[in-house]
Every structure is written in C-alpha cells, then in structure tokens.
Amino acid sequence: MFGKKEILQPLIIDISENRVSVIDYTIDNKTGNTIIQALGETKLPFGVVSTDFVEQEDILTKAIEEAITQVRPDNSNAKEQSSVVFGVSGPMVEVIPRVIELQRENPNQKIRSKEWVNSIDNVYDKFDSEVYNSVQGHNLPLSLVQISLNNIILDGQEFLSPIDQSAQQITLDTINTYIPTSYKQSLINIARANDLQVEGVYHYDYGVGQLILDYNTNKDISIILIDIRFGHTSISVIQDQKIKYANSFSVGSHSFTQAIANTFQITIDEAETVRQEYSMLQLPRDMSRKITDALESEISLWLQGIIYSLKSLNIANSPTHIFLYGEGSQLLGVKESLEYSTWYKSLNLTQKPSISVLTPKQFAHIVDMTSHIEGAKFVDMLGLVHLSSIPLDIHLPYRISE
Amino acid sequence: MKSHTSKKSIILNPKDSLADIIYQIKTYSNQNKSTEIYIPTSMYILYNSVNRELFTNNIKQLSNKYDIDLYSTDSNLINLLIDNDVKVKYLDNINNIEDDSNSLEDETYTDFLSYKQAIQDNPIQHSIQSEPVFQASANNISIPSSKKHTNNSSKPISKGLLYFSSVLGIVFASLLSLILVPKAEITINTKTEELSKDFEVTFDPNITDISLENRVIPSVVDTISASVDGTYEATGSQTGGTRAEGVITIVNKTSSPQQLVSNTRFRSDKGKQFRLTESVIVPANGSIDGNIRAEAVGTDYNIPAGKLTIPGLEDTPIKFAGIFGELKTDLTNGATEDGTVVTNEDIDKARLDLQKKLTEVVNTQVTEKEGMKALAIQSKLNDIKYEGLPNVGDGVRSFNVKANSSLDGVFYKEEDLDQLIKSLLETQVLETQELGEITTRFDRQQEFPDRKAVKLRVYVDYKIQPKFDQDKLSKNIRLKTVSQSKAYLENLDNVDTVNLKLTPSFSPILPVLKSRISIIIK
Numbered sequence: 001m002f003g004k005k006e007i008l009q010p011l012i013i014d015i016s017e018n019r020v021s022v023i024d025y026t027i028d029n030k031t032g033n034t035i036i037q038a039l040g041e042t043k044l045p046f047g048v049v050s051t052d053f054v055e056q057e058d059i060l061t062k063a064i065e066e067a068i069t070q071v072r073p074d075n076s077n078a079k080e081q082s083s084v085v086f087g088v089s090g091p092m093v094e095v096i097p098r099v100i101e102l103q104r105e106n107p108n109q110k111i112r113s114k115e116w117v118n119s120i121d122n123v124y125d126k127f128d129s130e131v132y133n134s135v136q137g138h139n140l141p142l143s144l145v146q147i148s149l150n151n152i153i154l155d156g157q158e159f160l161s162p163i164d165q166s167a168q169q170i171t172l173d174t175i176n177t178y179i180p181t182s183y184k185q186s187l188i189n190i191a192r193a194n195d196l197q198v199e200g201v202y203h204y205d206y207g208v209g210q211l212i213l214d215y216n217t218n219k220d221i222s223i224i225l226i227d228i229r230f231g232h233t234s235i236s237v238i239q240d241q242k243i244k245y246a247n248s249f250s251v252g253s254h255s256f257t258q259a260i261a262n263t264f265q266i267t268i269d270e271a272e273t274v275r276q277e278y279s280m281l282q283l284p285r286d287m288s289r290k291i292t293d294a295l296e297s298e299i300s301l302w303l304q305g306i307i308y309s310l311k312s313l314n315i316a317n318s319p320t321h322i323f324l325y326g327e328g329s330q331l332l333g334v335k336e337s338l339e340y341s342t343w344y345k346s347l348n349l350t351q352k353p354s355i356s357v358l359t360p361k362q363f364a365h366i367v368d369m370t371s372h373i374e375g376a377k378f379v380d381m382l383g384l385v386h387l388s389s390i391p392l393d394i395h396l397p398y399r400i401s402e
Numbered sequence: 403m404k405s406h407t408s409k410k411s412i413i414l415n416p417k418d419s420l421a422d423i424i425y426q427i428k429t430y431s432n433q434n435k436s437t438e439i440y441i442p443t444s445m446y447i448l449y450n451s452v453n454r455e456l457f458t459n460n461i462k463q464l465s466n467k468y469d470i471d472l473y474s475t476d477s478n479l480i481n482l483l484i485d486n487d488v489k490v491k492y493l494d495n496i497n498n499i500e501d502d503s504n505s506l507e508d509e510t511y512t513d514f515l516s517y518k519q520a521i522q523d524n525p526i527q528h529s530i531q532s533e534p535v536f537q538a539s540a541n542n543i544s545i546p547s548s549k550k551h552t553n554n555s556s557k558p559i560s561k562g563l564l565y566f567s568s569v570l571g572i573v574f575a576s577l578l579s580l581i582l583v584p585k586a587e588i589t590i591n592t593k594t595e596e597l598s599k600d601f602e603v604t605f606d607p608n609i610t611d612i613s614l615e616n617r618v619i620p621s622v623v624d625t626i627s628a629s630v631d632g633t634y635e636a637t638g639s640q641t642g643g644t645r646a647e648g649v650i651t652i653v654n655k656t657s658s659p660q661q662l663v664s665n666t667r668f669r670s671d672k673g674k675q676f677r678l679t680e681s682v683i684v685p686a687n688g689s690i691d692g693n694i695r696a697e698a699v700g701t702d703y704n705i706p707a708g709k710l711t712i713p714g715l716e717d718t719p720i721k722f723a724g725i726f727g728e729l730k731t732d733l734t735n736g737a738t739e740d741g742t743v744v745t746n747e748d749i750d751k752a753r754l755d756l757q758k759k760l761t762e763v764v765n766t767q768v769t770e771k772e773g774m775k776a777l778a779i780q781s782k783l784n785d786i787k788y789e790g791l792p793n794v795g796d797g798v799r800s801f802n803v804k805a806n807s808s809l810d811g812v813f814y815k816e817e818d819l820d821q822l823i824k825s826l827l828e829t830q831v832l833e834t835q836e837l838g839e840i841t842t843r844f845d846r847q848q849e850f851p852d853r854k855a856v857k858l859r860v861y862v863d864y865k866i867q868p869k870f871d872q873d874k875l876s877k878n879i880r881l882k883t884v885s886q887s888k889a890y891l892e893n894l895d896n897v898d899t900v901n902l903k904l905t906p907s908f909s910p911i912l913p914v915l916k917s918r919i920s921i922i923i924k
Contacts, residue, residue: 050417052446091450099659099683131714133663135681136449137478231419249452255421262425298421301456308452 010083010199011071012384013064016327017049017230017254020063023373023381024071027389034366034385036373040070046268051231051250052092052179054186061193068194083199085388086187087207087380089227089234094135094142094178095203095245097150098127099171107168116162123147123172132178143184145201146177150242175245177203200388204229205236207383208325208358209243214386215365222319224353226306227380228328230254233302235309237319246313249305253328255298263294279332292333299337306338310347318349325358327377410434416444420453424460431468441474441490448479458486465754466761478665489750584909586879586919589901590891594838594867594924601826601862605777605814606855612818614825619818621777623853625784628763629806634752636792636800638743644795646703646736647679647695648729650710654684655724668694668710668727674703676710684725694727696736703736705729735795744792744801756805757786764809774813777858780850783807812851823862831866834895838865868896870923876916887912 012023022040027033042063048056072082100123104111128144152159154167162170184201191198208225219241227234234248253275254268260278261271277283278291324335335355337343344352360366360373366382368374373382410430414423431437439461441448448454464470472490474480480490605621612619638644650668654660666678676694684690694710696703710727737743760783768776786807819842827837841863879887884904891900904912913919 047417055417091453092446096661098661101658101686129718131717133665133714134449135663136451137482137665138446138449139478140446247450247452249450249456250420250447251456252419255419258419258422259425297425301421301424301460304459305452305456308455312451 010085010388014381020067022067036368038071039370039372040067042067051090061190084196086201087204087384089204098174102170110164110166111162141181142178143181148175204380207387211383211386224319224322226324228326246309251302259294259298303337319353322353322355323358325376325379329376411438413440431464436469438471443476458488584913585905586912587903589922591898591924592867593896594865598863603860604857621814625808626767627808630759631804633802636744644737645696645699646733648733650694650727652684653689657686659686660684667713670705700738706732775816777812779811836869838867840864872921876919
C-alpha cells in the first residue's frame with residue numbers, strides 16, 4: 001500500500017542433501033513484480049541431511065546461518081523480524097486428500113476474511129490433533145505441515161473463494177501434507193536457532209504447480225511436472241486447474257553423478273563437474289560415449305520410476321506437456337529418454353507430451369537482481385517465493401504448529 | 403581368500419539411495435552368483451510404493467539369473483514386499499550377519515595382486531608362449547617312416563643290381579617326397595581398408611520377400627511355448643502358523659466422515675489386536691466393510707463375532723464411542739504351528755521357480771531357432787498357467803505344479819540381412835577388391851513391436867581388401883624357394899606383409915602340388 005513501510009517478506013530456504021540455499025525477495029509496489037534481492041548458498045557435507053531426515057542438526061543450523069548471513073548481513077536489523085518458509089518433498093512425505101464439513105452459526109451472514117481465517121484455524125487444529133498413521137504402512141511418526149484447499153463447497157455449490165458468500169454448510173476438500181515428525185522438529189529448531197519464525201512449510205510441487213496455475217492464462221492446461229532433486233524425483237500433474245500429486249521415488253541427480261563416479265573411479269565432486277561438462281557437450285566424444293553407457297541403467301531406472309509413479313495417478317486426459325526441473329533435469333539423456341521412447345504407451349496416454357526444461361527465466365514477473373538464479377534447480381524455490389507472496393484469503397493460511 | 407562362488411551377504415544401508423542399493427545388489431549378484439540380502443528394520447525407503455516396485459522388479463530380474471535370498475527383520479515390510487511378489491524371509495535380528503560388501507573390493511584387489519605375483523614368480527607358465535604346446539600337437543605332421551620292404555621272392559638277385567635298385571629307389575623316393583610331402587602355409591596380410599557405415603533397415607513381418615531397393619527384409623512373429631513342472635515342499639511349520647483375518651464392518655455414528663489408514667488397530671474385548679489391511683473412509687452416519695488381519699499368528703486370534711474398538715481414537719472420546727468395528731462372523735482361520743501347511747512363500751517359491759524354468763527353456767528355444775535370429779523378444783512371459791497349485795493353508799507335505807506359458811518373438815533370417823548388407827556395400831567395392839569381414843550391430847530394440855514393421859539403424863563395420871586369384875598365386879610360387887616366393891608375393895600390389903611356413907623346414911622348394919599350398923588372405 002502507498003505510504004506503508006515495505007513489508008519484509010519471509011526468507012525462502014531450500015534444504016537439499018548437498019547444499020542449503022536462501023533467497024531474500026521483495027514485492028515491487030508499483031508493478032507487483034517479485035524482486036529477488038539476494039541468494040545465499042552453503043555447501044553441505046555428505047551425511048548431514050538425507051532426503052527426509054536431518055542427521056546432523058547442528059551442522060545444518062550453522063550452514064543455514066551462514067547462508068542467511070550472505071543474504072542479510074549481521075548489520076541488517078531486518079534479520080530480527082524475519083520469518084522463514086521451508087519446502088519439502090520426497091519419498092517419505094505423504095499427501096492425503098481429506099474432506100471436512102463446517103456448520104456456520106449465522107448462515108445468512110456473509111463470510112468475511114476474519115471468519116474464514118478462524119474457520120481455517122479450527123480446521124487446522126482439528127487435523128493437527130489427529131493421530132496420523134502412515135498410509136505407506138511404517139511406524140515412523142508423521143506430522144501435518146500443510147493443508148491446501150482443493151475445493152470449497154458452500155451448501156453444495158463449488159466456489160473459488162468463500163469471501164463475501166453466505167452459506168450454512170462449508171465443505172472443504174483439502175490436501176494435507178505430512179512429513180516425518182523428526183524432520184518437522186528439526187525445521188522448527190533450525191528456525192529458532194536463527195531467530196526466525198516459521199511462516200510455512202510447503203510441498204515444493206504445490207509451490208511450482210501454483211506458480212504455473214496462477215500465471216497461466218490458458219485454463220485448460222494439462223501438464224506433468226517432474227522435479228529431479230538431489231536424492232529423489234517428485235512428480236505432480238496439473239489438470240482441471242488442480243494439482244494432483246504422484247508418488248515420488250528415490251532416484252535423483254545424485255544417482256546419475258554416482259554412476260559417473262563409479263565408472264571413472266573419481267570423487268563425487270569430480271563426477272559432478274564431469275556430469276555438467278557432459279551435459280554442455282564439452283567432453284571428448286569417447287568420454288561422452290562412456291558416460292552415456294554409464295548412465296544408461298540409471299536413466300532407465302529413473303524412467304521406470306516415472307512410469308510407476310504416474311501409474312498411481314490414473315491420469316484421465318493425456319497431458320499435453322511435461323516440465324522438467326530440479327538440478328538433475330538438465331543432464332543430457334534425461335529429457336531425451338522421455339522424448340525418444342514410448343514410455344507413455346504403458347500409461348495408456350494417447351499422445352506423447354511435448355517436453356521442456358523449466359527455468360527461472362520463464363517466469364517474467366520474478367525479477368532476479370542477483371544474476372545467480374539461473375538453471376532449473378531454482379524453480380522449486382521460486383514456487384515457495386510465489387506461495388509466500390500471495391494473499392491468504394485465496395489459499396489456505398499455511399503454518400507449522402510448534 | 404574367499405571363493406567368488408560362495409554366498410555373499412549384503413546388509414542394505416538405509417542411508418543409501420535406491421540407485422546405489424540396486425547398483426550394489428547387481429554388482430554383487432554378478433560377481434557371486436549367490437547373494438543374501440539383509441534388509442534392516444529402518445529401511446523406510448522401501449515403504450514408498452514406487453521405490454518398492456523399482457526394487458522388487460530389479461530383484462526379480464536378477465533372480466532369473468542369480469541365486470538371491472532376501473531377509474528382513476521388519477515384518478511389516480516383508481508383507482509389503484510379498485505383495486510385490488518377492489519372497490523375503492523373516493529374521494529376529496541381523497546383528498550376527500557379516501556384511502561382505504566392505505570386503506569385496508579388497509578381495510578383488512587381493513586376487514589381482516596374487517595373480518600379478520604368480521606371473522612374476524613363474525613367467526613361463528603364465529606366458530602366452532606356453533600356448534603353442536597345444537598348437538604343436540594340433541599341427542604335428544606325421545612324416546611317414548620309410549619302411550624297407552623285403553622281397554621274399556625265391557629268385558636270387560645279384561648284389562650289384564640290388565645296390566643299384568636301392569640307390570635308385572632312394573633317389574626316387576626323395577624326389578617324390580620333395581614333390582608330395584612339403585606343405586606351405588602362407589598368410590598374406592593385405593592393406594585392408596577398415597570402414598564403418600550405418601543403414602536404416604526395415605524388418606517387416608507382413609512381407610515374405612526381401613526388397614533390396616527399399617531395404618526391407620521379412621521378419622516373422624513367432625510364439626515359443628514351453629511347459630515345465632516341479633515338486634515343492636510345504637514349509638508351513640517354519641512360519642509358525644497363520645494369522646487370523648476376515649471382513650469387518652466399520653460403523654461411524656458421528657456426523658463427520660472418518661478416514662482410517664491402513665494398519666489402523668482394532669481391539670477385541672479380550673485385548674487381541676488386529677490391523678486394517680487398507681485405508682478406508684467411513685462415511686458419516688454410515689458404515690463400510692474392510693479387511694483386518696491379526697497382529698500375530700495363532701489360534702488365540704480366532705475370536706467370536708462382536709464389537710472391536712479403535713485404540714487410535716481413544717484420545718477423542720466421542721469418536722472412540724461412535725466409530726468402531728463389528729465382526730459379523732467368527733474368525734477361525736488363525737493357526738499355530740501344527741504340522742506342515744502350504745504358505746504364501748511356498749506358493750511364491752513354486753511360482754518363481756517355475757517362472758525361472760520357463761524363462762530358461764524359452765530363452766534356449768529362442769537362441770536355438772534354426773537359421774533365425776531374434777530381433778526382439780517380449781520382455782515378459784505371456785500369462786503363465788499353473789496346474790496343481792495348492793491354496794495357502796492346505797495341509798500337505800509337498801505339491802507338484804505344472805506351468806506352461808509362451809513368449810512372442812520377432813525373428814529374421816540371418817542370411818537375409820547378410821544379403822541386404824552385402825548388396826549395399828558391394829557398390830563401394832572396386833573390381834580389384836572384395837568385401838572382407840563384416841560385423842553388424844543394432845540399436846537396441848526397446849519395445850516389442852508385435853506385428854508392426856520395425857525400422858532399425860544397423861551399424862556395419864566392414865573391411866575392403868584387395869582381391870587375389872589364389873589359384874594363380876599358388877601356380878606362380880610352386881617349386882620356388884621360400885625367399886623367391888616371399889619376394890614375389892610381397893611385390894604384389896596392396897600386400898603388406900607375408901608369412902610363409904614350409905613343412906618340413908629343410909625342404910628347399912615349395913610343393914609342386916597347388917593343393918599343398920594354403921593361402922590365407924587377411
């Protein structure tokens with residue numbers, strides 16, 4: 001608003017097995033554009049974080065502190081009033097649809113923002129107090145971190161937003177995200193150690209899905225999103241203006257790097273460099289051939305994972321497009337494996353979707369002032385940036401209870 | 403040093419990625435043929451259904467080639483893996499298992515060092531020069547011993563005539579042996595051009611004749627059937643009985659629907675606990691049927707019909723009272739260890755074994771198909787039909803099962819492809835040249851094409867070598883000395899080197915007979 005002091009936006013923190021990234025952004029009042037002001041990154045040694053568990057919380061806390069210092073140096077007093085948004089995804093994260101009904105005391109009164117936020121708070125309390133047993137069948141305790149709205153039904157009729165509507169019964173069709181309780185507790189501890197308040201923990205797929213949905217004028221889009229992170233691949237589908245989650249699986253960019261390291265008997269760091277040079281066609285032909293052979297079984301395993309994962313979704317209509325992103329998406333051979341094989345036939349899709357790699361440059365309203373937000377690995381963070389910057393009365397208020 | 407054929411044990415590391423786990427198992431199975439894999443309790447990665455499917459599919463593929471046994475201390479995970487059609491045995495703990503995964507690399511290295519040392523200690527034995535021992539015996543040419551025949555004629559012969567005849571005979575035999583006995587083996591190494599080319603070739607099952615112009619050769623879709631059988635023991639006593647299970651009606655008397663995830667506990671009035679086998683949403687003021695399974699084996703879990711509570715709802719008294727299970731019939735199928743019964747594992751074992759046998763038989767038939775080569779083979783056997791498969795819980799000591807199945811394959815005649823390749827290459831060959839060795843390879847055919855024509859890129863490595871009239875060469879060098887023959891051959895166009903071996907080595911000239919001169923052109 002005009003004349004108002006600029007609202008400090010939450011820090012966006014992306015924790016991966018090999019690095020921690022922090023983004024500080026603002027919203028331009030005139031244009032509404034999102035301006036990325038700073039990027040901080042710290043490399044993590046192996047074994048500090050696994051896909052869904054924090055193994056060494058103290059080291060991770062220090063790494064995050066260092067990354068935050070890069071974006072908001074100690075002399076900045078803004079740090080004291082900061083909040084933070086984390087992202088999650090992975091094979092242990094469970095996303096479950098739920099339905100809940102609310103009866104209003106005054107059905108003739110219009111629903112105002114305050115009532116809506118209170119209702120949602122109550123819904124959150126209700127879900128959060130439930131004992132949740134893993135649908136995967138293990139005994140590891142899981143905790144709720146996110147509730148996102150799939151449908152709002154007022155007296156049997158679907159609405160995009162309930163604000164200023166009146167109804168007696170509100171039926172909420174929600175998608176709840178659960179993560180291992182120990183991981184959730186680690187996020188809380190890390191935030192606390194850095195004097196940060198947790199504003200939300202979002203599923204990365206939800207963030208990117210919402211980013212695409214909110215800024216896409218074509219409402220009939222049908223897209224498969226494939227996020228190849230360090231230790232796993234996460235898949236979701238945008239159809240009918242909704243985000244559908246598929247099962248993720250534990251093959252990610254590290255599997256590809258490890259295969260190269262195994263073949264050439266080199267370190268992971270060296271293999272990482274080789275992997276990048278290979279993808280940029282900078283290697284001699286003979287060596288490239290050896291890498292292609294080394295990656296064949298890993299990419300084949302990955303492709304099989306994509307098929308199994310999408311099979312669990314029962315996609316109704318053939319998606320027209322696939323967006324690949326995440327740090328493994330730019331590896332030579334990954335996109336090609338989808339382009340030049342007939343994987344889609346085993347899913348009974350009528351046509352092969354077109355495939356492209358999603359990069360930050362494709363989101364024109366997000367302006368990078370750092371010149372470092374390049375490459376598909378930052379797309380997940382942009383999804384979190386987007387979620388944390390949109391009005392709360394359109395989407396559920398996300399929160400993490402401490 | 404341990405033998406590579408002994409059983410190796412791997413304990414999976416919960417912190418390893420799925421790709422690492424599969425890579426590790428593949429590597430070990432490949433090296434050891436017989437591998438025991440131990441899955442610890444905290445292997446949460448395998449609770450994820452996609453991970454589990456990837457894992458079990460790889461295990462199944464490897465099990466077709468190698469002997470792989472899976473063990474776990476996690477009974478929940480075992481049940482899930484069994485659902486994926488993989489046999490896993492239960493263990494109380496894996497603390498005493500020795501993980502060979504750390505030692506294998508060193509062991510290989512030690513093997514290599516020992517081998518290297520052995521070569522240094524005894525260079526002759528390990529030298530390739532020791533091999534001609536076999537060559538010598540193979541090429542040994544027995545020279546017939548000239549026997550002196552005595553003539554027992556009663557007519558006396560004069561001594562002078564006898565000496566003259568003998569000398570004449572020896573001279574004649576020597577001349578004859580010089581003409582007939584020597585054998586020349588000549589290898590001419592030519593200046594060969596080694597070339598590569600690739601062509602797109604269509605394999606079409608809908609045609610019968612080869613079309614050289616269109617680069618199309620006929621293929622045949624054929625079904626290869628096989629039937630195998632086997633007798634298997636029932637091992638029910640090893641698993642210690644059966645868990646009781648049955649259908650329960652879950653009643654919800656509250657005004658909100660309630661989701662119950664799989665594994666939700668149900669408790670009988672006597673405290674026996676059962677688990678829901680799959681997730682259900684119980685509608686508000688309604689009911690839904692679900693399956694429950696006892697937490698342990700035994701007849702103690704054979705409970706009468708009645709009400710079961712849900713302990714997970716105890717913290718919310720309204721729900722606890724309003725949502726419960728109703729067992730409408732007695733549970734009777736729980737059993738303790740008592741005799742031998744057929745278990746799921748027995749059936750799985752029989753199925754897997756028969757599947758393995760069928761795959762072996764079918765694969766043998768594929769490779770032995772006369773005059774034909776496989777272009778693509780279905781990755782999976784067609785539906786396997788079993789005869790005599792018992793039910794779980796059947797009280798038998800052993801059972802015999804027959805299985806039959808088939809596999810579709812697309813085949814082509816090797817000679818057709820040779821003909822096509824040669825026709826394509828021969829345009830490049832001059833009159834004074836000829837095609838030498840030709841090797842072909844394909845792009846991998848990933849999908850089974852069924853009755854569709856398949857276009858494949860065929861990569862051809864071939865040699866073009868100068869053409870020689872071997873008959874003329876033999877004619878020109880017979881009765882010449884070794885050095886004369888070599889000089890003649892080496893001076894021919896496009897000849898690089900010539901090796902000439904004359905037997906016996908003391909023979910001064912090459913044989914007179916062309917048939918005793920063998921010329922190999924490389």
